[in-house]
Amino acid sequence: xxxxxxxxxxxxxxxxxxxxxxxxxxxxxxxxxxxxxxxxxxxxxxxxxxxxxxxxxxxxxxxxxxxxxxxxxxxxxxxxxxxxxxxxxxxxxxxxxxxxxxxxxxxxxxxxxxxxxxxxxxxxxxxxxxxxxxxxxxxxxxxxxxxxxxxxxxxxxxxxxxxxxxxxxxxxxxxxxxxxxxxxxxxxxxxxxxxxxxxxxxxxxxxxxxxxxxxxxxxxxxxxxxxxxxxxxxxxxxxxxxxxxx
Amino acid sequence: xxxxxxxxxxxxxxxxxxxxxxxxxxxxxxxxxxxxxxxxxxxxxxxxxxxxxxxxxxxxxxxxxxxxxxxxxxxxxxxxxxxxxxxxxxxxxxxxxxxxxxxxxxxxxxxxxxxxxxxxxxxxxxxxxxxxxxxxxxxxxxxxxxxxxxxxxxxxxxxxxxxxxxxxxxxxxxxxxxxxxxxxxxxxxxxxxxxxxxxxxxxxxxxxxxxxxxxxxxxxxxxxxxxxxxxxxxxxxxxxxxxxxxxxxxxxxxxxxxxxxxxxxxxxxxxxxxxxxxxxxxxxxxxxxxxxxxxxxxxxxxxxxxxxxxxxxxxxxxxxxxxxxxxxxxxxxxxxxxxxxxxxxxxxxxxxxxxxxxxxxxxxxxxxxxxxxxxxxxxxxxxxxxxxxxxxxxxxxxxxxxxxxxxxxxxxxxxxxxxxxxxxxxxxxxxxxxxxxxxxxxxxxxxxxxxxxxxxxxxxxxxxxxxxxxxxxxxxxxxxxxxxxxxxxxxxxxxxxxxxxx
Numbered sequence: 009x010x011x012x013x014x015x016x017x018x019x020x021x022x023x024x025x026x027x028x029x030x031x032x033x034x035x036x037x038x039x040x041x042x043x044x045x046x047x048x049x050x051x052x053x054x055x056x057x058x059x060x061x062x063x064x065x066x067x068x069x070x071x072x073x074x075x076x077x078x079x080x081x082x083x084x085x086x087x088x089x090x091x092x093x094x095x096x097x098x099x100x101x102x103x104x105x106x107x108x109x110x111x112x113x114x115x116x117x118x119x120x121x122x123x124x125x126x127x128x129x130x131x132x133x134x135x136x137x138x139x140x141x142x143x144x145x146x147x148x149x150x151x152x153x154x155x156x157x158x159x160x161x162x163x164x165x166x167x168x169x170x171x172x173x174x175x176x177x178x179x180x181x182x183x184x185x186x187x188x189x190x191x192x193x194x195x196x197x198x199x200x201x202x203x204x205x206x207x208x209x210x211x212x213x214x215x216x217x218x219x220x221x222x223x224x225x226x227x228x229x230x231x232x233x234x235x236x237x238x239x240x241x242x243x244x245x246x247x248x249x250x251x252x253x254x
Numbered sequence: 255x256x257x258x259x260x261x262x263x264x265x266x267x268x269x270x271x272x273x274x275x276x277x278x279x280x281x282x283x284x285x286x287x288x289x290x291x292x293x294x295x296x297x298x299x300x301x302x303x304x305x306x307x308x309x310x311x312x313x314x315x316x317x318x319x320x321x322x323x324x325x326x327x328x329x330x331x332x333x334x335x336x337x338x339x340x341x342x343x344x345x346x347x348x349x350x351x352x353x354x355x356x357x358x359x360x361x362x363x364x365x366x367x368x369x370x371x372x373x374x375x376x377x378x379x380x381x382x383x384x385x386x387x388x389x390x391x392x393x394x395x396x397x398x399x400x401x402x403x404x405x406x407x408x409x410x411x412x413x414x415x416x417x418x419x420x421x422x423x424x425x426x427x428x429x430x431x432x433x434x435x436x437x438x439x440x441x442x443x444x445x446x447x448x449x450x451x452x453x454x455x456x457x458x459x460x461x462x463x464x465x466x467x468x469x470x471x472x473x474x475x476x477x478x479x480x481x482x483x484x485x486x487x488x489x490x491x492x493x494x495x496x497x498x499x500x501x502x503x504x505x506x507x508x509x510x511x512x513x514x515x516x517x518x519x520x521x522x523x524x525x526x527x528x529x530x531x532x533x534x535x536x537x538x539x540x541x542x543x544x545x546x547x548x549x550x551x552x553x554x555x556x557x558x559x560x561x562x563x564x565x566x567x568x569x570x571x572x573x574x575x576x577x578x579x580x581x582x583x584x585x586x587x588x589x590x591x592x593x594x595x596x597x598x599x600x601x602x603x604x605x606x607x608x609x610x611x612x613x614x615x616x617x618x619x620x621x622x623x624x625x626x627x628x629x630x631x632x633x634x635x636x637x638x639x640x641x642x643x644x645x646x647x648x649x650x651x652x653x654x655x656x657x658x659x660x661x662x663x664x665x666x667x668x669x670x671x672x673x674x675x676x677x678x679x680x681x682x683x684x685x686x687x688x689x690x691x692x693x694x695x696x697x698x699x700x701x702x703x704x705x706x707x708x709x710x711x712x713x714x715x716x717x718x719x720x721x722x723x724x725x726x727x728x729x730x731x732x733x734x735x736x737x738x739x740x741x742x743x744x745x746x747x748x749x750x751x752x753x754x755x756x
Binding site for chain 2: 055189200
């Protein structure tokens with residue numbers, strides 16, 4: 009399958025190792041991964057903060073750059089959710105008929121990583137090995153916008169050597185919420201404190217999720233408190249193999 | 255604009271500021287966590303009992319959608335049916351008009367006897383919204399709240415902080431203090447030896463309220479539903495105090511938001527299943543009172559229905575925002591909201607708190623009067639999942655955020671710092687070349703400030719982020735740079751068309 013990687017602007021800049029992991033993983037599974045260099049951003053920050061007209065160029069670019077692939081994969085539930093739930097809205101409100109059609113065309117090919125693996129590629133055991141204690145935070149947009157359900161957990165359970173422990177109150181928001189963390193910093197901190205407490209109670213070495221933005225928020229707090237708990241994107245765990253151990 | 259004065263409390267700070275105060279109150283947070291947690295779990299359990307729960311939600315949502323599309327038609331049907339059943343219908347375009355109507359009706363019943371100028375009240379959001387108690391007080395009429403939680407709020411000189419449990423922010427020892435201090439001012443005092451046992455507190459309230467029920471000539475209520483075909487009004491409650499008000503007084507005045515109408519009596523079937531399960535986590539609410547106009551020898555002899563607009567028609571005109579009018583005030587969204595759980599209702603500065611308040615309040619009063627509320631959410635979506643009538647609250651929140659930003663653009667000569675930052679970010683994200691350049695700069699900058707790949711304190715708007723969280727340093731090499739370095743280009747890599755347009 010010819011799969012385009014939509015890395016998202018945040019992962020591109022801050023967490024290139026996640027994109028490399030997605031690439032390694034998909035190639036290991038026998039697929040062709042391409043990285044359209046014209047890609048930038050899904051427009052989520054602008055859209056969710058109320059800067060809607062400013063989102064239009066990004067929606068236009070996305071529809072153009074990612075047209076014609078068998079699938080487009082994004083290692084981010086919230087960015088995949090933005091494309092799937094809101095690009096049509098922006099195209100209808102500010103775009104033209106051609107854009108609306110282009111968006112209509114590209115949106116059904118866009119998948120979050122766990123959806124692509126389980127639903128499209130039909131795998132749950134990706135041949136990974138990660139002998140560590142891991143807990144998983146489902147992230148709100150994966151959970152409630154994309155409805156990825158237990159797909160990430162099915163993938164993780166199949167990982168060799170992993171000690172997967174349940175995160176208490178896993179479905180509670182971590183309090184990041186994009187610009188919410190700046191606009192309502194105090195509430196965001198209160199939510200973060202509870203999330204960190206739950207993570208620490210699991211005794212996990214790593215907190216994993218399908219969104220580096222949530223992980224940056226929770227991981228940033230865990231780091232400040234010097235808890236020693238690391239964060240790791242789902243893709244990086246799934247890309248790990250026994251070879252990495254040696 | 256007196257309506258707005260009460261939907262949004264005068265002088266209330268913007269949400270982030272009010273939230274900070276609330277967060278500092280550890281007792282409040284503990285009360286809220288316990289109360290919302292309990293209701294949340296009960297709701298999940300009883301909703302799961304119904305195999306057709308999702309179908310019920312869908313049916314309710316579609317009945318509401320239909321009703322709102324043809325609201326004028328159903329309201330005229332309701333007026334006709336209520337009138338035919340011996341009731342009197344009044345139309346109020348805003349809070350001031352509604353208050354004038356109710357005040358005049360109460361005065362007309364009391365004759366010259368000032369003692370009779372008092373009313374008992376059934377818990378009602380609509381009368382909170384219009385500030386009826388205060389308006390009546392200005393006219394020399396005392397309004398007594400009879401719902402236990404509303405009584406606590408009224409005696410405490412307080413504001414309600416939850417749609418269903420207005421005194422959710424109070425612990426039982428606080429309630430005991432309020433009863434002991436204030437009950438005597440309003441009627442029968444609390445017993446000297448009052449403890450903070452719930453049974454004791456309830457008994458004190460019962461004795462205090464009984465004399466009000468037996469004396470009052472006029473009752474004021476809201477309405478949960480009104481059936482347009484029969485003219486039947488419905489009020490659901492847990493304590494039975496509402497029913498006392500709805501049956502004992504000679505005159506009953508109901509103030510009802512125009513969105514509460516349902517096309518037919520049969521529609522109650524759906525909503526009376528959804529409401530108690532969503533609100534209190536009960537299979538059925540303890541008291542459901544239905545009345546149709548007046549009946550000789552049974553209940554009030556005069557019935558007045560005040561149909562309240564107060565910003566609803568304007569809300570109806572907004573295609574995305576109008577779904578907020580489908581709200582049945584169950585408060586399920588409050589009980590699942592992580593923001594509400596930590597701040598409580600007062601932080602919203604409005605009679606409608608929580609996620610539904612964040613979308614309803616700015617629409618009723620105009621976005622410029624409540625601009626911080628649509629941003630009081632992480633968009634986690636828990637409210638949408640919990641809503642029994644499927645109001646897509648996150649969708650309305652981002653819709654109203656866009657309106658808030660547009661309103662600011664209109665009102666200001668110079669753009670805000672945020673608008674400038676968004677513009678700059680848009681320019682960077684509009685072009686892969688510019689993005690790559692910024693990534694290189696960020697990587698260089700990060701090397702100067704990062705320690706062990708982590709950045710501590712940050713300047714400017716990010717200071718509030720970095721106060722409690724480290725930030726990972728931007729990567730030395732972005733993914734796009736890595737790809738260019740390690741992978742041969744393919745035909746799709748150019749992105750030239752998009753680049754020219756960007």
